[in-house]
Amino acid sequence: MADMNKKIPYKIYLTEDEMPKQWYNLRADMKNKPAPLLNPGTLKPLTAEELAPIFCDELIAQELDDTTAYFDIPEEIFEYYKTYRPAPLMRAYNLEKALGTPAKIYYKFEGNNTSGSHKLNSALAQAYYAKKQGLKGVTTETGAGQWGTALSMACAYFDLDCKVYMVKVSYEQKPFRREVMKTYGASVTPSPSTTTAIGRKILEDHPGTTGSLGCAISEAVEVATTQEGYRYVLGSVLNQVLLHQSIIGLEAKAALDKYEITPDIIIGCAGGGSNLGGLIAPFMGEKLRGEKDYRIIAVEPASCPSFTRGKFAYDFCDTGMICPLAKMYTLGSGFIPSPNHAGGLRFHGMSSTLSQLYHDGLMEAVSVEQTSVFEAAEQFARTEGILPAPESSHAIRAAIDEALKCKESGEEKTILFGLTGTGYFDMVAYEKFHDGEMSDYIPTDEDLAAGFAGIPKFPGNEI
Numbered sequence: 372m373a374d375m376n377k378k379i380p381y382k383i384y385l386t387e388d389e390m391p392k393q394w395y396n397l398r399a400d401m402k403n404k405p406a407p408l409l410n411p412g413t414l415k416p417l418t419a420e421e422l423a424p425i426f427c428d429e430l431i432a433q434e435l436d437d438t439t440a441y442f443d444i445p446e447e448i449f450e451y452y453k454t455y456r457p458a459p460l461m462r463a464y465n466l467e468k469a470l471g472t473p474a475k476i477y478y479k480f481e482g483n484n485t486s487g488s489h490k491l492n493s494a495l496a497q498a499y500y501a502k503k504q505g506l507k508g509v510t511t512e513t514g515a516g517q518w519g520t521a522l523s524m525a526c527a528y529f530d531l532d533c534k535v536y537m538v539k540v541s542y543e544q545k546p547f548r549r550e551v552m553k554t555y556g557a558s559v560t561p562s563p564s565t566t567t568a569i570g571r572k573i574l575e576d577h578p579g580t581t582g583s584l585g586c587a588i589s590e591a592v593e594v595a596t597t598q599e600g601y602r603y604v605l606g607s608v609l610n611q612v613l614l615h616q617s618i619i620g621l622e623a624k625a626a627l628d629k630y631e632i633t634p635d636i637i638i639g640c641a642g643g644g645s646n647l648g649g650l651i652a653p654f655m656g657e658k659l660r661g662e663k664d665y666r667i668i669a670v671e672p673a674s675c676p677s678f679t680r681g682k683f684a685y686d687f688c689d690t691g692m693i694c695p696l697a698k699m700y701t702l703g704s705g706f707i708p709s710p711n712h713a714g715g716l717r718f719h720g721m722s723s724t725l726s727q728l729y730h731d732g733l734m735e736a737v738s739v740e741q742t743s744v745f746e747a748a749e750q751f752a753r754t755e756g757i758l759p760a761p762e763s764s765h766a767i768r769a770a771i772d773e774a775l776k777c778k779e780s781g782e783e784k785t786i787l788f789g790l791t792g793t794g795y796f797d798m799v800a801y802e803k804f805h806d807g808e809m810s811d812y813i814p815t816d817e818d819l820a821a822g823f824a825g826i827p828k829f830p831g832n833e834i
């Protein structure tokens with residue numbers, strides 16, 4: 372068996388010619404389509420016309436299209452993809468050995484670009500379509516900073532203005548992230564800020580708040596809809612983002628196919644769901660079409676447990692309640708994770724597509740506590756060499772746990788997980804872990820009830 376294994380290299384690369392030339396739209400193969408975005412005023416599905424002041428036109432078309440299976444990747448985007456893709460598919464031989472597991476572990480590594488994450492895959496697409504529409508610039512929010520960095524890079528490449536609202540706690544804890552964004556020409560404002568009406572209101576209602584992604588989204592949307600020539604772009608959650616991120620799964624599958632490897636278990640961390648949705652896309656497509664079966668596991672923090680403890684309901688995507696309503700697993704748009712939560716993945720909701728798949732029993736979800744996530748991160752760094760992002764380390768935790776189960780049962784399962792990025796800008800969190808100052812705050816049912824109370828009530832949306 373060991374000899375068979377050795378035939379598979381540590382890194383499986385595709386050539387440029389073997390790279391996927393199209394994105395895959397998972398929704399095309401779903402029988403139960405994700406519920407449409409609703410206009411919060413009328414509670415009717417949003418039309419392209421209504422979305423036009425917020426998003427770029429071509430991105431709206433992608434957002435609303437749940438029947439076209441494949442979209443050509445425009446040449447201009449593909450050219451930039453080639454500077455950092457294909458991303459390697461790695462065989463975690465060293466981790467397997469350290470664990471003493473018969474499981475075979477593979478990971479798709481998306482951290483090989485300056486943003487340090489998979490987010491550049493969608494940032495490039497979104498900046499490209501904004502430029503093509505003749506816009507001046509785009510606005511966005513960023514939490515840990517990877518999305519803001521990715522978008523800054525993409526805007527620099529396509530010569531667009533980039534205004535980033537950065538969750539205040541991250542702005543203060545991650546000054547280097549901020550400066551990287553400025554290096555690429557973006558303006559960066561800590562959120563909530565006094566530069567927007569919604570920011571001023573949030574500050575009035577919650578003085579001293581350290582911010583949340585939801586607040587920052589509200590601010591970025593307000594600026595995009597009130598300044599001419601700007602649109603809002605979002606780095607996760609939306610269908611269009613999952614579409615762009617399908618490049619992750621398509622490449623991973625092409626690399627596995629080269630060696631006739633079929634994963635049994637596919638694991639990804641879930642914040643808003645974009646890397647997971649992208650990684651699983653072609654595999655879930657096979658599952659939906661009845662061609663193959665896989666176990667698919669979403670991993671989320673126990674401190675922000677949208678899938679495992681949230682409600683499946685229409686909710687706002689932002690704290691300011693100005694964004695469309697999306698049907699998703701949610702903790703309520705007013706939910707703000709405990710400030711000692713250092714591992715990212717702090718969004719209150721989840722992609723509608725993944726929510727529907729989870730609701731239909733096509734995938735599983737687990738929640739993990741942050742100290743165990745950092746233990747896994749450290750074990751991974753020491754064996755595989757890559758310093759993982761805390762977000763990615765949620766997937767590492769679950770992959771190790773599955774591999775350890777194989778050790779007990781003696782099963783030689785093949786595990787694929789998404790290693791979404793690197794953790795160089797997360798050393799404050801690592802420091803807390805090393806100094807024993809990290810705790811595992813898990814919200815109580817009462818904490819969650821307060822968030823659920825903010826979910827809008829209307830007929831058909833009972834929780």
Ligand SMILES: *Cc1c(COP(=O)(O)O)cnc(C)c1O
Nearest residue numbers: 607642643644645646762791792
């Ligand atoms: C943003 C981010 C995530 C989580 O976002 P998803 O949309 O759920 O993929 C995970 N890992 C890294 C490194 C990130 O930057």
